[in-house]
Amino acid sequence: MKKLMIGNEAIARGAYEAGVRVVCSYPGTPSTEITEFCAKYPEMNCQWGPNEKVSVEVAFGAAMTGARALSCMKHVGVNVAADPLFTAAYTGVNGGLVIACADDPFMHSSQNEQDSRMIARSAHIPMLEPADSQECKDFMKLAYQLSEEYDTPVFLRLTTRLAHSRSPVEVGDREEVGVKPYEKDTMKYVMMPGMARKRHVYVEEREKRMAKDACQMPINRMEIRDQKLGVVCAGVVYQYVREALPEASVLKLGLSYPMPDDLIREFAGKVEKLIVVEELEPVFENHIKALGLSVSGKDQTGLQGELSAAKIKQCFENGEEAPKEAQLPARPPVLCPGCPHRATFYTMKRLGLTVFGDIGCYTLCALPPVALMDSALCMGASVGMAHGAEKARGKEFSRKAVAVLGDSTFIHSGITPLIDAVYGGASTTTIILDNRITGMTGHQQNPATGKDILGDPAPQLNLEALCESIGAHVRVCDPHNLSEFNQVLKEELAADHVSVIIARRPCALLDKTKKETCYIDDCRNCGTCMKLGCPALQRKKNSVTIDHTLCVGCGLCKQVCPFKAIKGGQYE
C-alpha cells in the first residue's frame, strides 16, 4: 500500500519497520515530526529528552545494551550532542544507533545554516542522504544494517525540503529484531586514553573498509545519459538536478560519507565535464578535488541558501532569470493574540531594559512593533551572556538588564549558566517565560508540563524548587497582571542577588475554549494599545478597532488603555 508521507513521517515509519525500540529526541524544526510520528507506534519507547546531548546518551545507552535506537534533532542540535557523538564513533554500538539530523538551508526556522556533512567527516560517522520520502524509509532500514555491520553510529541527513515534502511511500511490516545480548566490554565502551587509542585505529580501518564497500552499494549509483556533462549530487538536490538538467549523467550519492572514491573516478572517466551540485559547503567538491580530478560547481551555486531547478538552470545552462516576487508589504510571523510573551515584553520595554534573548516564539519580539531584544545566539545563551555582561560592565549594568528564555529552553541549557551566575556572585535577573509547553516547534511536552509525549501524566519538574536549590531568589508572577509584574521586575532588578522570575501563563493556543472578546467604546485613538502589536487590533482613521475573529479576550489592551475605553474580555 502506498501512503503520502512527509519525509519525517517516512523516517518514523522506517524506524518502526527496522525494529527500533527506543527513541529520544529534542524538538527542533525541521526534525520535530519524526519523533511525534514515532510516538504513534506503541512498539517504540519514545520520549522528549531535555536536550540533544541527553537524548543521544539515552539512545546510545539503549544501543550499547542491545536495542536499536534513534535520536532526532535539527542541525544545531548536533552541536549540543557532539560530545557523546564524537566518542560514540570510537566505541561503536551493539544494537544499531541512528542519528537523524535535519539541516535548514536558507534558515526557514534556524539561527545558522551549518552543514552537518562537515560534522560527519570530523566525527568519522557515516552519513546517509535520502532524496524523497520512499528513500527516507528505505535508508532508515539500511542505516540500522550498516550501523550493526560496521559497528558505528550512523547519521541520516535531511534538509527542510525533504523533511517537509510529501511523496508516496510503500509501507511494509515491522521486523522484530529483538534486543541483542549485552556483554561487558571495557576495551570497547570505557574510553580512557589506552582504550581510545586502540579504538581510533579501528575507526580509521572501518572508514577505509566502508569507503571501499561504498563503491558497490546500490544507493551510490551512476545514471549514464548524455556524457558531455556529469553531475555529482545527493539528497533533494538530486531531484532539482533531474528537473533542471534532464539529459545530464548523474552520480547520485546515497552514502555521502565516506565517499566512494573509485566510483567517483570511474564516473569522472565517463563524462567530458564533471560538476558537483550541492547546497551549503563545498564538501563533495573539495573531496573530489583532493582526488586530483577536475571539477567545479561552488563557484556557480554559492554557499548560501537553497538550490532549486530554476537556480541550477541559471547556473549551468545560462537559463533566464526567473520572474520575481512583486514589492509588497511583508507579512512576518507575529505573536498570537493572547500570547503571554506580549505582556512580559511590554513591561520590559517600559523599563527600558537590555534584553539578552534566547530561542523560541519570543525571539519574534526582536522585530517591530516590540523590537526589544539585544541578542539571540543559541539555546540557553541568554543566562550566561547576562552574567558575562555583568562581569564586563558591573552590577549597575545588571540593574537594567535581563536574560529571557522559555521553560523548555531553560531546561535544555539554562540551568548550568544559572548555577554559574550564583557561583560567580552575580546579581543578574532571569525571566523564565513559563507558558507550560514547548511552543515554537508546535506544542511538545517537556519535563515541566507534567505530561509525556502522548499527553499522559508524567512526573512534573518544579521550576521554583529547582531554581531555589541552585541558590537563586525566585518569584512567580502572571505577566498579564501588568502592575504586579512591573513591581516584581523592578524589585528583582534592584536586588543584589541572582533572581529568577517565573512569568507563568499558558500559551494562548493551549486554551481552545471560546472566550468573551474585547470591544472598544468611545476610543480617543491615542494609539497606546497599538504598542502591544496585537494582530487583533487595527488602527483606523478615527479609532482603533478589534477584530473579533482574532481576539481571544485576554484583556491586555484593556489594561493599557489610559481612557478605559476597552471593555469585555477576561481580565478585570
Place this chain on the structure above:
Amino acid sequence: MKNTNIIIVGVGGQGILLTSKILGYMALDMGEEVKVSEVHGMSQRGGSVITHVRIGKNVHSPLIDPGEADFVLSFEKLEALRAEHFLHDQGVLISNTQEILPMPVIMGNASYPISQPKGKETVLLDALDLAELAGSGRAVNIVLLGVLSRYMEWPQEKWEAAIAACVPPKTLETNLKAFKAGRNA
C-alpha cells in the same frame, strides 16, 4: 504527460497545510504521482505560508519554480499578489477577496496594496462569506478547494472522500457544504 503545478498560499492558521494534504491524498487516490512541499514551524504564527503541489508522472523536484505554476490558490488577497509570479502565462489565479492586514500595515508603516491579483484567468470570490454560510469561517480553505476542483477532471465523490479522509470528523459536514459552495460558486 504534462505535470500539474499548484501553489497554495495564505496566512498561517488558514488551513493551507490541510488543503495541500487533501490535494495530495486525492492525487494519489486517482493513481497519480504527487509531491507536496510544505514549510512548518511558523504556520501558527500568522506569517505568509506557501505550499507547492505537483501532480504527474515526471515530477522530480518538490518545488515549483516561478513562472511554472498552472494554478495559484490563495486564501488572502495580498498573498495572491505575492504569489502571482509563480504563474506561467496561461495560469489560473483563484483568490479569496478577504484582506488580512500584515503587521507593517497594522502599525501604519505600509499600506495594503490596492491592485487586484490576476492570472490569464482569474477567479476572485468572498470565500469567507461562503464559508460562514456553510457553517464556519474556518472553512475558507475548503471553499477555495471547491473552486479549484472545477478545473480538475476528478469526480465529485472522490473529492468528498478525500476531504472525509483528511478533516476532523466533527467538521466534515461543514467542510462538505463549504466544498460544494466553492464548486458551484
